[in-house]
Amino acid sequence: MPADPRPAGRSHRGTTGVSTAFGTFGELLQGVLPGTDGDFLVTLPIARWTVATFRTDPESTTVRVVPAHKRKAARLISMMMEELPVPLGGFLTLDSALPEGKGLASSSADLVATARAAGNALGILMPPHRIESYLSRIEPTDGVLYDSIVAYDHRRVRLREALGSLPSMTVVGIDEGGIVDTVEFNRIPKPFTTAEHREYARLLDRLTAAVRDGDLPEVGAVATRSAEMNQALRPKRTLERMISICEEAGGLGVVAAHSGTSLGILIDNADPDRPRKIVRTVQACSALAGNVTTYRTLSFGPDR
Secondary structure, eight states: OOOOOOOTTTTTTTTTEEEEEEEEEEEEEEESSSTTTTTEEEEEEEEEEEEEEEEEEETSSOOOSTTTTTTHHHHHHHHHHHTTOOOOOEEEEESSSOOTTSSOHHHHHHHHOOOOOOOHHHHHHOOOHHHHHHHTTTOOOOOOTTTSSEEEETTEEEEEEEEEEEOOOEEEEEEEESOOOHHHHTSSOOOOOOOHHHHHHHHHHHHHHHHTOHHHHHHHHHHHHHHGGGGTTTOOTTHHHHHHHHHHTTEEEEOOTTSSSSEEEETTTTTTTTTHHHHHHHHHHHHHSOOOOOEOOOOSSSSS
């Protein structure tokens, strides 16, 4: 059991903690690298968040969660409470702008926001490695703990590399419908060949350099290729048409929720032709899927 990191004498009578975690629009890249620990993804943070609020209840040992179906968050809170020297209950509320089961990291955002909010209420420091120690016992996780685009081992729940930040983009997204269970998806054997493992390694090298250089066309090209390769694992019926729409509108590329139901077209927010491109893309996507949502990608650091 980890040592209690709280300040001595800290009282939890009615203390409240609030925190957030952002989601991602699928992944810029996801696949399997050569080697035994090859599973990885590269995040695409978006400006949509889960807000978690946790209030302690010293008169109870029960944790109540709203919405009630957020069972993974309830499990995380229970794990944290079990490590306290004195039994303690509480009340957790989650307010999320991220749809569930679509590949936008809603579950990961719920859990990270929950851990941070409970840590704030309890006076417990919650650095990424501590949060990861909890999440690794619950489910595969996106790298939304880090204020960066990251290469992340989602199955082992550990950081591979922080790649940096990119200038802001718009994602014009569609939803093909249905819901994907991330835990079940990650149990599916990956069908990729040795040659494809090597291609994923080259794509990761390209993407790492593109993020470093702020090269958005290259980012879009890598994202599109990753979406194409993922067709062997979880095919998207509209991918070919989305690629055509992107090319016709002058977008950067197509980004996929590899373990979800969403596809999006990337558009540079600094492009002087951005308004026209967005209108054209939204119109074409609406005709294709009947639903369109736009998102803004997050940038980090003073130079972005």
